[in-house]
Amino acid sequence: MSFDSLEKEVREETPMALHKGEELHPDHPDDYLREGERWATEEDMSTLRRVSDRIPTAAFFVLLTEFCERFTYYGISAMFQNYVKNPYKAENSNPGAIDGGQQMATGLNNFFQFWCYLTPIFGAIIADQWLGKFKTILLFSFIYIIGDLVLTLTSIPASIRSGGALPGLIIAMITIGAGTGGVKANVSPMVAEQYGRYRPFVRTLKNGKQVVVDRELTVQSIFNWFYWSINVGGLSAIATTEIEANVDFWPAYLLPTLVFIICAFVFWLGRKKYVITKPTGSIVLKAYRVFSTGIRNYRAAKAENRLVLGEDGKPVNWINYAKPSLCADSGDISWSDKFVDELYMALRSCKIFLCYPVFWLCYGQMSNNMVSQSGQMNTGNVPNDIMQNLDPLCIIVLLPIFERFIYPAFRRCGLELRPVTRITCGFLVAAMAMAYAAILQHFIYITGPYYDMAGDDGNGFNHISAGIQVPGYILVGISEILASVTGLEYAFTKAPESMKSIVMSIFLFTNAGGSILAFCFNSISTNPHLVENFAIVSGLMGAFTVLFFVCFRHYDKRDAEETREKTIFEPASEKADFSEGRV
Structure with a gap:
């Protein structure tokens, strides 16, 4: 099926067709009311509880697509550190293939992360200028699958023994990174675009209480569940690292490859349900x-x-x-003058991302140096690289708690955690996670029998339980909920309609900035310098937390005022008309 015929099948973004009991907003035909709802007034906004709306069915198709893509990404990348660092089928060693050592493994990991978060810039340009989000995601999914197949085929025993593993890995990293760029830049704004209601309205609950359904909270909820699906997909690393340890690398890579083929099919399957925005030209x-x-x-x-x-x-x-x-x-x-205003809005929203590379530097430690750290400890009967799955497990458990209980509790107390406040807290928790890793690394080094050479050159582990790593991964997970989810939400809500993919890709590019910073730490990302590595990263994150708060603390108040100015309320005198069937 060609892209042109696909475009005829999908529903382009137009004012929503009315169903029975629905009524359009008199001034904004994109907004509508269902039976039993009315437009909110300023009095409603100040007196009634604000809640999020239900997530549209089309958004669940995109969420499922993101789950499959992240299942593949984390399933394969979780094994890279061992795959590169350790020799193939060596006794008294963790699983491996290339025998490149700690620095090569960390360097290639950092390159892969950098490349995966640089390419969204190109994915956004292609979507905005030529193909649109739907066709761009579909096209780059095929590129992604090619990279998965290369990685799987070059990880078979014959290829590893003949030296094909390293060039195959590099080709796969480049191809998968390109595919990731086309998907990541567009899937997150596309999921939020499926919710098409913009003005606050009042809904009566089953218990008779009235609440204001707020778009801002709905978008926040969508991105919370979007991030939740990412981390459910991230649990694939549990399966792939177990297969890696107990069978071999090629079946461990084959599983994510098959899942991503399902991913592309699932995304195509929902084509008739999506709200599709047209490409807007060369932004x-x-x-x-x-x-x-x-x-x-x-x-x-x-x-x-x-x-x-x-x-x-x-x-x-x-x-x-x-x-x-x-x-x-x-x-x-x-x-036009409007385009200049929108471009200024996009620039202003992107300023808040300037401190994120240091946050991603902290996050990146989880997939390389903290994996090596667990390899220096007693992990029992589980592979050392399975420990990083504590992070997505933590997010899966805690994110719904934040969504359903913690954030609403703050709102009820009149202390709403707006974006800058949440991001600041997330940065602070990330600094605490790295400080904990530094302290733990110190205790690893002073514990025998291998001290600061544990895990190197075939050495075994020191007599310290890897269970002590758990608090560090929990702190990393909490920091993601507060900083990463909020960054996605902020990138979408503050970007003009014509620039959402570009602004989202700029936010993702900050992750590439974190990988560039990680290259600067490559010389101390090995024994016996890991204490210094974690300590410096922690101090850097702490300093940038203070800098971020000082520079952007006024954004929360300003954004709240701007949102209120843009929102159109119905006069309070019209509230009585609703009971007689008029809006």
Whole structure:
């Protein structure tokens, strides 16, 4: 089936068709009411409890797609550290294939993470300019499958023994990373786009109480469940590392490959249910022209002492000088004042991501140095790289608790945890996790029989239980719930409609920034320097937590005010009309 015929089958984004009992908003035809609902007033927003809406069926298809993709990603990447570091079928050693050592394993892991979170930039450009999100995800899924097949075929015993494992791994990493970029940049904004109600409305519950259904909370809920599906998929590493330890690498890689084939089929299966947004053209090229025009015109205005003043009496921002309404010669300008405003909104929202690379540096320790750390400890009858699955297990358990109990409890107390507050708390918990890992590594080094050489050159483990790692993984999981989920939510809600994939890909690119930072730590990502590694990462995260809060603490109040200004409420006098069947 061609992409053109696929496009005819999917439902493009249009005002929703009304069903029985539904009524459109008089000023906003994209919004509608179902029977038993009414538009919220300002009084409702201040007196009634705010809740999230039900998640649309189409969103569950996207959630299932993300589950399958993450099942594959984490299922294969969880084995990379052992696959590269250790020799194949060696006695008294963890499973391995390439025998490249700790530094090569950590370096390749960091490269893979960097590449996987660099490519979403290209995936977003392709989706926004040419294919749209649906077709981009489908196309890059096939590229992803090719990489999985290369990895599986080059991990068979004959290939490993003949030296094909390392080149096969590098080719697979590049191909899988490219596929990841097309999927990751578009699947997260697409899942939120399936919810098409924008204005707050009042719903009466079965117990007779009235609540305000709030889009902001619904999007937050969608991304919480989106992240939950990611971590359920991440549990695949339990199965693949067990197969790796007890059978071999090739069947461990084959399982995620088969699951991703199912992933592509499931995503295609929901094609008639999706809300599909059309590609909007070359945002990147147009943005470059806006920037250059704005800077050029601003410099000229400043030199000629003719700066434009805003409503507050202060000179307007430099980007405003790219607006056609302020340009003396706007003949070759192909954008509107609205596009410039949207671009400024996107830039302002992206500033909040500047501290995220340090957070991802902390998170990356979990898949490389903390795996090696567990290899220096007594793990009993389980493989050392299974320990990292404590993180997704923690998220699966705790995320619904945060969603259903902790966040609503704060709202009821009038202390709503808005995005910057949640991100700050997440950064702080990440710093605590790395501090805990540093302290634990110190105790590993002072415990015999191998001390600071445990796990190297065929050495066994020190006599200390790997169960002591559990609190560190729990802290990492909590930090993800607070910082990573909120970052996804913020990237979607603050990005203009025409730039959601680009802004989301910029947020994902911060993960690549974390991988670049990790390369700087490569020389101390080995024995006997792991205490320093964890301690420096912890201190860096603590410093950036303070910097983040100082720079962005006012964003919560500003964003709440902007959201309220954009929201259209019905006059309170119209509330009585609803009981008579009028809205």
